Every structure is written in structure tokens, then in C-alpha cells.
Amino acid sequence: MAKILIPTPLRPFAGGQDSVDLPGATIRELLEALTAQYGDLRKHLYNDEGKLRSFVNVYLNEEDIRFLNKEATEVKDSDTISIVPSIAGGRSWQPWKHRLCR
């Protein structure tokens, strides 16, 4: 089971939890499992075409999945996935330094 961290504004749509443990081999499978369990999250994360909304940033541990294999990025049981809205610029402007800043 990988751990998905739920950002504060989405917690009311995920049973008030700050994290959810779910099974899945890729980011896509995990987010599918998440939105299957908590249907109200779907419209916040995906657009009408079923794509992740453009301001939704997903990190595998500290890597932005845009710089990995996007939604096909593979996930291990010990991994932590963060969903962070692109407020105040969620994405680093240096492609070689694409970690979520500590």
C-alpha cells in the first residue's frame, strides 16, 4: 500500500483524513482507487476529458511526476504521493532541480 497525502482543502472530500493508504502499481491506478473510494474528489482532480487538471501537481516522494513517467510512473509500497495545488507556483523553474523544496 502506498500513502497518498491529501491537501487541506480536499480533506472534507476524503472523509476528513490527511492521508489515505491504497494499493496500486502506478500513479494512475492509485488516483483511480482514490477517486473510486471518494467520488467527490474526482471533479477537483480531473477535468471533463478525464485528464488531471492543469494546476494539480502530483509528487512521488519529492519528484514531480511530470519529470518522471507522468501518470504511468510506477509506485512501490513504501512510496508517498503528494497532491499539491499549483498555488504560488508549484513547479520549479529549474528543470534539473525538480524537487519539492524542503
Added chain:
Amino acid sequence: MAVPVAVPNFWRTHTTHLLSAIGNTPLIRLERIAADLPGIEIYGKAEFMNPGGSVKDRPALNMILEGERTGRLTKDRILLDSTSGNTGIAYAMICAAKGYKVKLCLPKNASQERKRMLTAYGAEIVFTNPAEGSDGAIRRCREIYESNPDIYFYPDQYSNPANWKSHYETTAPELIRQSEGRITHFVAALGTSGTFVGTSRRLKREIAGVRCISAQPSAGFHGLEGLKHMPTAIVPAIYDQAIADDNLWLETEDAYRMVRRLAREEGLLVGISAGGNIVAARRVGQDLARRGERGVIVTVLCDGASKYLSEPFWDDSL
């Protein structure tokens, strides 16, 4: 004989102090954005032309001046506040010019451009949990202040009346003068709510029948930099819901599309909240045009695009 080409008349012809360059921004008519709306004029206040690059220069300066007037800000105190970006840049700029120390709490996911700007002005940055957004920064800032209140000046932009008063005293009178009192609608999205509250209060006092319309992200989870979804956010103490004649709900993607359109059709390279404001202004204009009414709709172009150029939303497919 060649006719001499007229030299444009640049009106800033005298020397001035940096801080006197805050305010008195142009009011720009958006011709093409409103071209399909008969009888509707849409104007944007070019706040990106302030020396700190955003509308926040106005409240930041007024809060600092107020701190000096009341003796709460002295050279041996550190200015401390939470900010998603622009207010921090304004504080850092003004304090650098005036010789004050600055400490700012901002979410870890703030862009590199912002962090570098703040550091370049000499400000100290405290990073807060990105998942908690600007509310997390507010909470952290309060903890730091309460642990040592004697060494800090905490202007608290969300609660400080000097925030909205800066717009009451400067933004609104400028708009009235520049529009020759013709404003029928003022539209602004809510962050601290200072721009909307201060400008609206003054406009309603000076112009009979003016309608003031606020705008907010449609949900707490959004990408509208600097804006707040009041039903789920920490509501700023200076926010007064009763001032708004109406409120519009904004989608992040609509603001992104408008930012691209403003760049290509108006030559205005502005930030996301400015895009949101124009989306809201257009919606007001569409409503009026549908009813066959005329309107002079004014809003604020809060900041320029320089801090967002590395964002993925410039890509047309998004």
C-alpha cells in the same frame, strides 16, 4: 523637407523617490477583450507597473507607514508576516529602501522566482507546509510572533485596516479620476480582500448606483495564486461580505485561458489573478450586454506574468 517625428510625451519627467512611484498606475482599456460586447467598456488598472511589480505595493507601504506612525515599527524590530508572494515582495522592497529587516512565512511550493526575488531584497524566508497553502503560512507566522512578540512588527495584512484603507485613499480616487466618474461596475477577486473592500467602500461613497462585484475560486482546491475561497479559508478580519452586490465563482482553467488571451490579444503579460479578474469582468459585461444595457466595468491587473513564466499553463493545450 522631412517633417520631424513627434516625440512621445513621457509625463514622469522629474526625479522621484522609489516609494513615491507607488500608485498612480494607468487605467488601460481592453479593446479586444470587450469587442464582442456592445455598449460595454472594460478597463484594467495596470498595477503591475508599481515598482514592486504588483498591487500589493499600496497596502504594504500603508501598513509600514502606519507602523511607523504608531511607533510599532522601529529600526530594532523585524517586520514579520505571512504572504503567498506579492505582499512579501512589496514588504521586502520597501523595507530594503527604508532600512528595516524582514522575515516572511510562505508555503514551500512558492516558485523559485519568488524566493530569489525575496532573497535578493535581503528578506529572510520561513517555509511552511505546501499542503496547507496560505493558511498554513498564516498559522506558522502567528506562532513565531506569539513566541517572541517584542522583537517583531507583525502588520498582519489579513487583519490590518491600513490594508484596505490604502485602496480607499489611493486606488479608488485614481479610478474615479481616470474614468471621469463613469464607472458603473467594479469587479475584483478576493485574497486578503483589501483591494475589493477598500476600493468598493470609496466608490460607493462617491458614485451613486455603482455596483461592486467580488469573485472567488469556485472551490478551496484551486490554482488561482493569491485568491481565497472564503467558505473554506481562514476568513480575513478585514473582509466585509456585505459590501459586495454580487459574487462570481472562478475556475482556475478559465483564468489560465484569459491570461494567454490577454497576452496575445491585448499585449498585456499579466498574472493569474489578473486573468481571473478579467474573466469576472467579462461575465459582468456579458450579463449587461444580454440585457441590452451599457456598462463601464473596471477591474485590477494585480501583477505581471514574470513570476509565472515557468508555469505549464502557457501551453495552449491546457
